[in-house]
Amino acid sequence: xxxxxxxxxxxxxxxxxxxxxxxxxxxxxxxxxxxxxxxxxxxxxxxxxxxxxxxxxxxxxxxxxxxxxxxxxxxxxxxxxxxxxxxxxxxxxxxxxxxxxxxxxxxxxxxxxxxxxxxxxxxxxxxxxxxxxxxxxxxxxxxxxxxxxxxxxxxxxxxxxxxxxxxxxxxxxxxxxxxxxxxxxxxxxxxxxxxxxxxxxxxxxxxxxxxxxxxxxxxxxxxxxxxxxxxxxxxxxxxxxxxxxxxxxxxxxxxxxxxxxxxxxxxxxxxxxxxxxxxxxxxxxxxxxxxxxxxxxxxxxxxxxxxxxxxxxxxxxxxxxxxxxxxxxxxxxxxxxxxxxxx
Amino acid sequence: xxxxxxxxxxxxxxxxxxxxxxxxxxxxxxxxxxxxxxxxxxxxxxxxxxxxxxxxxxxxxxxxxxxxxxxxxxxxxxxxxxxxxxxxxxxxxxxxxxxxxxxxxxxxxxxxxxxxxxxxxxxxxxxxxxxxxxxxxxxxxxxxxxxxxxxxxxxxxxxxxxxxxxxxxxxxxxxxxxxxxxxxxxxxxxxxxxxxxxxxxxxxxxxxxxxxxxxxxxxxxxxxxxxxxxxxxxxxxxxxxxxxxxxxxxxxxxxxxxxxxxxxxxxxxxxxxxxxxxxxxxxx
Numbered sequence: 001x002x003x004x005x006x007x008x009x010x011x012x013x014x015x016x017x018x019x020x021x022x023x024x025x026x027x028x029x030x031x032x033x034x035x036x037x038x039x040x041x042x043x044x045x046x047x048x049x050x051x052x053x054x055x056x057x058x059x060x061x062x063x064x065x066x067x068x069x070x071x072x073x074x075x076x077x078x079x080x081x082x083x084x085x086x087x088x089x090x091x092x093x094x095x096x097x098x099x100x101x102x103x104x105x106x107x108x109x110x111x112x113x114x115x116x117x118x119x120x121x122x123x124x125x126x127x128x129x130x131x132x133x134x135x136x137x138x139x140x141x142x143x144x145x146x147x148x149x150x151x152x153x154x155x156x157x158x159x160x161x162x163x164x165x166x167x168x169x170x171x172x173x174x175x176x177x178x179x180x181x182x183x184x185x186x187x188x189x190x191x192x193x194x195x196x197x198x199x200x201x202x203x204x205x206x207x208x209x210x211x212x213x214x215x216x217x218x219x220x221x222x223x224x225x226x227x228x229x230x231x232x233x234x235x236x237x238x239x240x241x242x243x244x245x246x247x248x249x250x251x252x253x254x255x256x257x258x259x260x261x262x263x264x265x266x267x268x269x270x271x272x273x274x275x276x277x278x279x280x281x282x283x284x285x286x287x288x289x290x291x292x293x294x295x296x297x298x299x300x301x302x303x304x305x306x307x308x309x310x311x312x313x314x315x316x317x318x319x320x321x322x323x324x325x326x327x328x329x330x331x332x333x334x335x336x337x338x339x340x341x342x343x
Numbered sequence: 344x345x346x347x348x349x350x351x352x353x354x355x356x357x358x359x360x361x362x363x364x365x366x367x368x369x370x371x372x373x374x375x376x377x378x379x380x381x382x383x384x385x386x387x388x389x390x391x392x393x394x395x396x397x398x399x400x401x402x403x404x405x406x407x408x409x410x411x412x413x414x415x416x417x418x419x420x421x422x423x424x425x426x427x428x429x430x431x432x433x434x435x436x437x438x439x440x441x442x443x444x445x446x447x448x449x450x451x452x453x454x455x456x457x458x459x460x461x462x463x464x465x466x467x468x469x470x471x472x473x474x475x476x477x478x479x480x481x482x483x484x485x486x487x488x489x490x491x492x493x494x495x496x497x498x499x500x501x502x503x504x505x506x507x508x509x510x511x512x513x514x515x516x517x518x519x520x521x522x523x524x525x526x527x528x529x530x531x532x533x534x535x536x537x538x539x540x541x542x543x544x545x546x547x548x549x550x551x552x553x554x555x556x557x558x559x560x561x562x563x564x565x566x567x568x569x570x571x572x573x574x575x576x577x578x579x580x581x582x583x584x585x586x587x588x589x590x591x592x593x594x595x596x597x598x599x600x601x602x603x604x605x606x607x608x609x610x611x612x613x614x615x616x617x618x619x620x621x622x623x624x625x626x627x
Contacts, residue, residue, distance in 0.1 A: 226435055233421075234395060236419075238417050280438070281435035281437055
């Protein structure tokens with residue numbers, strides 16, 4: 001009779017995807033402009049700094065960067081899944097409600113102010129971008145919920161208007177900035193995965209993991225919410241509470257991702273779509289698998305960004321956009337007819 | 344039999360100067376099939392939204408199973424009332440089984456995984472509505488009639504005492520209209536469900552329902568008319584044969600009808616200006 005998702009089948013699929021992620025992380029950590037020998041790495045750290053350079057490159061530089069890429073990819077993909085469900089719009093991405101322009105304005109403000117202080121190991125750009133993103137999303141939420149019957153439409157409109165307004169402010173500030181400040185801003189806007197301190201990684205990992213688990217807790221309600229508010233209420237879902245929790249957590253993890261890496265585009269749009277094409281739209285499955293695949297996708301993209309013009313590096317946002325589009329088209333062509341092997 | 348729905352002096356308006364429903368009062372006994380009919384804009388869907396708690400009345404009260412509707416949480420109300428709205432297609436590509444399983448949401452725990460009882464309820468609903476055959480197909484790939492059966496299966500799987508339906512047979516051909524009403528009648532007779540169905544088809548309503556609520560769309564004057572005329576009725580409720588007469592239908596809907604009989608029940612064919620044999624209007 002009717003087959004639907006069970007906790008056991010979901011657990012098996014998540015473990016399989018985690019295994020894929022682990023393989024991708026290991027392979028990508030070993031790849032780079034400097035060749036690293038796995039044998040030397042397994043020998044452990046040397047007695048003095050510089051004795052086992054392979055170990056130091058892998059553990060000191062590449063692994064933290066790989067972990068960072070996983071965190072950012074997971075956060076953006078999860079937020080994409082949630083916003084597509086809340087807004088009932090398959091074209092929604094984590095930046096649709098103004099978070100990109102808010103973070104961008106925060107970043108350019110940090111650059112123009114010349115701030116050099118460090119907060120918990122993070123740069124002022126990251127801190128300003130985080131605050132800018134959170135304030136903007138809060139404003140969009142207030143405006144969107146304040147008026148009218150069709151609050152989802154209002155939320156989208158508020159996001160579009162605030163995005164346009166803040167983009168204009170960013171352009172104005174860029175036009176009066178010095179050329180080195182403009183370069184820093186544009187580099188940040190393109191999205192970059194760079195090494196971060198362990199304290200930043202630890203705090204970010206905790207926040208993103210907690211946020212994603214929280215979102216998983218409302219994921220079955222997102223299924224219902226994606227049918228529309230009237231349907232959801234009829235099926236016993238407290239729509240306002242669910243929307244507030246999902247929206248706040250999605251905005252929070254997106255703001256953290258943006259403050260860590262700038263505006264990495266396409267992950268939050270393409271990964272949920274790709275996973276939905278393969279696994280179906282059940283958000284209890286879509287959310288965790290998108291998070292894992294989003295992490296793996298960004299690790300792979302960042303590895304390409306590291307090696308494609310080595311020893312120089314490309315912004316990872318360029319790779320996600322160039323690789324993500326065709327990848328998505330292939331998926332769309334292959335799975336547009338209904339598949340059953342993951343059902 | 345006790346009343347499972349009690350509506351007392353309910354009034355509702357979307358804007359202050361335009362009242363949609365005014366002082367509406369009626370009771371629905373448990374296990375009754377009530378049809379709600381009336382012209383466009385008479386407030387049928389508004390009434391349904393009031394009964395399922397989506398709207399709050401500005402005056403009067405609604406009691407569901409001996410408790411005020413305001414006292415129910417969204418979850419508890421969904422354990423009492425299932426709603427089938429006019430046909431729609433979800434944005435995402437859910438299968439029939441997934442859509443019907445959503446009906447169990449009011450009974451699920453934190454992470455929303457269904458148990459044995461839930462799966463049994465879903466399978467029974469799929470069987471009863473003859474939709475098990477396409478359980479694994481995406482909902483959007485089904486025809487309108489099949490989709491509507493799926494939504495009725497979902498309402499069955501929700502396992503509530505009351506089912507509210509908003510024009511469940513709009514867009515369906517004759518065979519599927521009858522099939523849907525047969526399903527609803529069977530649920531009423533075999534499972535004791537209380538059915539409240541909005542319909543534009545007064546013939547189907549007359550054939551299947553125990554009572555009909557005819558909303559006229561007329562509003563009472565705020566003050567009593569001075570010329571001694573009576574306030575217009577904003578609604579009528581009773582057995583179909585008492586409520587549906589040619590004169591009443593012409594008065595409420597503004598259209599003449601040809602009347603015939605099937606067994607004890609009247610049937611009505613609306614006649615427009617260019618209808619053939621329009622001279623036979625009200626001939627029965």
